[in-house]
Amino acid sequence: MxxxxxxxxxxxxxxxxxxxxxxxxxxxxxxxxxxxxxxxxxxxxxxxxxxxxxxxxxxxxxxxxxxxxxxxxxxxxxxxxxxxxxxxxxxxxxxxxxxxxxxxxxxxxxxxxxxxxxxxxxxxxxxxxxxxxxxxxxxxxxxxxxxxxxxxxxxxxxxxxxxxxxxxxxxxxxxxxxxxxxxxxxxxxxxxxxxxxxxxxxxxxxxxxxxxxxxxxxxxxxxxxxxxxxxxxxxxxxxxxxxxxxxxxxxxxxxxxxxxxxxxxxxxxxxxxxxxxxxxxxxxxxxxxxxxxxxxxxxxxxxxxxxxxxxxxxxxxxxxxxxxxxxxxxxxxxxxxxxxxxxxxxxxxxxxxxxxxxxxxxxxxxxxxWFATGKLDFKMNSDKYLLENLKVTTVNKEIPIYYWKVKNYSGQFYTNGKAQVIKTEMQLDSVQTLNKKLFFVIPTKMEKEISKKQLDKMTLTQSNYKTSIFVTK
Incomplete structure (x- = not known):
């Protein structure tokens, strides 16, 4: 009972x-x-x-x-x-x-x-x-x-x-x-x-x-x-x-x-x-x-x-x-x-x-x-909101996206697998000579690995607590 x-x-x-x-x-x-x-x-x-x-x-x-x-x-x-x-x-x-x-x-x-x-x-x-x-x-x-x-x-x-x-x-x-x-x-x-x-x-x-x-x-x-x-x-x-x-x-x-x-x-x-x-x-x-x-x-x-x-x-x-x-x-x-x-x-x-x-x-x-204060997108360990704000799957879906050193899996998922990797400054310099708009995703802690000369060619467009996305000028 x-x-x-x-x-x-x-x-x-x-x-x-x-x-x-x-x-x-x-x-x-x-x-x-x-x-x-x-x-x-x-x-x-x-x-x-x-x-x-x-x-x-x-x-x-x-x-x-x-x-x-x-x-x-x-x-x-x-x-x-x-x-x-x-x-x-x-x-x-x-x-x-x-x-x-x-x-x-x-x-x-x-x-x-x-x-x-x-x-x-x-x-x-x-x-x-x-x-x-x-x-x-x-x-x-x-x-x-x-x-x-x-x-x-x-x-x-x-x-x-x-x-x-x-x-x-x-x-x-x-x-x-x-x-x-x-x-x-x-x-x-x-x-x-x-x-x-x-x-x-x-x-x-x-x-x-x-x-x-x-x-x-x-x-x-x-x-x-x-x-x-x-x-x-x-x-x-x-x-x-x-x-x-x-x-x-x-x-x-x-x-x-x-x-x-x-x-x-x-x-x-x-x-x-x-x-x-x-x-x-x-x-x-x-x-x-x-x-x-x-x-x-x-x-x-x-x-x-x-x-x-x-x-x-x-x-x-x-x-x-x-x-x-x-x-x-x-x-x-x-x-x-x-x-x-x-x-x-x-x-x-x-x-x-x-x-x-x-x-x-x-x-x-x-x-x-977090939802009420609008901080949910900043706190999450994911690239979703950064990529959404860039409209990489809609308006800007044809713009190439490059990750520095290693791709995040969330980045792969939310770009439908089109994210690519650049591992050296030589490769970075090479893709920048294409004279077209490009997105670069760089972990904040790795920004210091990239020379000022290369960073000067880009503009910061999105960021959260761990990742920054730059676009070529």
């Missing part, structure tokens, strides 16, 4: 979830694509949609992108087909996957007499989950596949006889290989194995309830064809992706083999600080409740299942120096389920709700504050 306190809070949950989803949808449509990561994946999807090359991902025309599988890119490219090439279309698949997870979780807890909106409230007040509910990245699709796998495993083990959940487990595994590669097995199989070790009889249950051979075939049919054709069309892909991205990236600090940037070197164990910061305040509540109930944790099959699911990912990444805060995203769903499980025990729910709303309210105030 739903307690009176929960009934009293149900309206808060429903209103908060609806408002946060609408606000997040607004952000997907109005915030420009941000450099580097988000704009990079959006540009890869834009090139895919333009060239109709659906097998080999390209980071630039004719330049293969071997770092990630294609699932999230396929979704963004398909979204471009439906909605046109814009920020909303690139982000909508991520928003949709997050919304589906919220609905699935809501339906699961509602069967236990809990508010349908409680899981959504918890998830959307987690900084990490809220951020990824509408961001162009591979992490949301990975999180989705992991969640479907784990829920399918639990439902299969709980139900009598074989159910469709059994096959859904292998379907999610197949798409997991297409979302971020073999990492899907590393983040799911160990916690499932450890959970079964808590009761040896569970191993026997696996063989009786899972159609393993047909399931493996389902996974293979979904995943293998793309890997085969990607290697066939660009030999060397498998070695870079399997060995480089799935071994060296995690064990070599500042991995030098990254073809598309540099390793994100952090002190070992940094993942736990990310977990504390980006799953605030729910991770703190969960840790407290688990400690308080520690004698019973491993005696409860659901709590122990969630515990291993939630903390295996940060435990695994503890040994890695190349990490990002996005790596805590797979822990969001199990932490949410743990909060729901302990919800009835919380005595100060209103205070907890108020604290949970802190991050969304700050984002809300910051967004509308």
């Amino acid at each position: 739903i307690s009176e306190k929960l009934k009293n809070n149900s309206k808060i949950f429903s209103v908060s979830v609806i408002v946060l989803l609408i606000f997040r949808l607004l952000l997907t449509a109005t915030i420009p694509l941000l450099d580097k990561t988000e704009a990079r994946y959006a540009e890869i999807a834009r090139i895919m949609q333009e060239t109709k090359q659906w097998i080999v991902l390209q980071i630039d025309y004719g330049v293969p992108f071997w770092a990630k599988p294609p699932l999230s890119t396929w979704m963004s490219a398909a979204s471009f087909e439906l909605f046109g090439v814009n920020e909303f279309a690139s982000r909508f698949p991520s928003f949709l996957l997050s919304l589906i997870l919220i609905i699935i979780a809501g339906k699961m807890v509602k069967k236990e007499g809990v508010s349908f909106y409680l899981p959504g409230f918890i998830l959307l007040t987690m900084p990490e989950f809220l951020i990824h509910t509408g961001v162009v990245s591979t992490d949301t699709s990975l999180e989705f596949c992991i969640t479907i796998m784990m829920i399918s495993f639990w439902q299969t083990m709980k139900n009598e006889g074989k159910t469709y959940w059994n096959y859904l487990f292998f379907v999610a595994l197949g798409f997991g290989f297409l979302s971020k590669g073999p990492l899907i097995t590393v983040l799911t199989f160990p916690p499932l194995f450890l959970w079964c070790c808590l009761d040896i009889k569970r191993f026997k249950t696996i063989f009786s309830k899972f159609s393993i051979i047909p399931g493996v075939l389902i996974t293979a049919i979904i995943a293998i064809p793309w890997y085969y054709y990607a290697e066939k069309e660009t030999p060397g892909f498998l070695d870079y992706f399997i060995v480089g991205e799935h071994y060296k990236r995690f064990v070599e600090p500042g991995w030098k083999g990254d073809l598309y940037g540099s390793g994100h070197s952090q002190p070992k164990g940094m993942i736990w600080l990310y977990l504390v910061a980006f799953v605030f305040p729910w991770i703190q509540i969960v840790l407290y409740k688990l400690w308080k109930n520690r004698p019973l944790v491993f005696k409860n099959s659901w709590v122990s299942f969630l515990l291993l699911w939630a903390f295996w990912t940060p435990l695994f990444f503890t040994i890695s120096s190349n990490i990002l805060h996005t790596y805590v995203l797979p822990s969001a769903m199990p932490i949410m389920f743990l909060v729901v499980y302990f919800w009835e025990e919380f005595t100060r729910k209103k205070l907890l709700i108020s604290v949970a709303l802190f991050f969304p309210v700050v984002v809300f105030i910051a967004y509308f504050g």
Whole structure:
């Protein structure tokens, strides 16, 4: 039965979830694509949609992108087909996957007499989950596949006889290989194995309830064809992706083999600080409740299942120096389920709700504050507004655009791939002799690399906190 306190809070949950989803949808449509990561994946999807090359991902025309599988890119490219090439279309698949997870979780807890909106409230007040509910990245699709796998495993083990959940487990595994590669097995199989070790009889249950051979075939049919054709069309892909991205990236600090940037070197164990910061305040509540109930944790099959699911990912990444805060995203769903499980025990729910709303309210105030003052275009790590003001896709769409030393991915996206790069003053001098109007995009911190003689030939026309655009006189 739903307690009176929960009934009293149900309206808060429903209103908060609806408002946060609408606000997040607004952000997907109005915030420009941000450099580097988000704009990079959006540009890869834009090139895919333009060239109709659906097998080999390209980071630039004719330049293969071997770092990630294609699932999230396929979704963004398909979204471009439906909605046109814009920020909303690139982000909508991520928003949709997050919304589906919220609905699935809501339906699961509602069967236990809990508010349908409680899981959504918890998830959307987690900084990490809220951020990824509408961001162009591979992490949301990975999180989705992991969640479907784990829920399918639990439902299969709980139900009598074989159910469709059994096959859904292998379907999610197949798409997991297409979302971020073999990492899907590393983040799911160990916690499932450890959970079964808590009761040896569970191993026997696996063989009786899972159609393993047909399931493996389902996974293979979904995943293998793309890997085969990607290697066939660009030999060397498998070695870079399997060995480089799935071994060296995690064990070599500042991995030098990254073809598309540099390793994100952090002190070992940094993942736990990310977990504390980006799953605030729910991770703190969960840790407290688990400690308080520690004698019973491993005696409860659901709590122990969630515990291993939630903390295996940060435990695994503890040994890695190349990490990002996005790596805590797979822990969001199990932490949410743990909060729901302990919800009835919380005595100060209103205070907890108020604290949970802190991050969304700050984002809300910051967004509308910048929007009202007209500072949104100046504060964003994107070239969108600079290029829009120059009308490079309308009135001035035939004017060449050159970046000094390196192109921003947002610049590539918002110029529809026509941005070019100049790496030396000799090249700069050469293009300036063309005697035609040209735009030069120069990072503010790099202006000193260009001689006064060259700068005198240009006029500053647009700038923000990190980038300036000059036009030839």
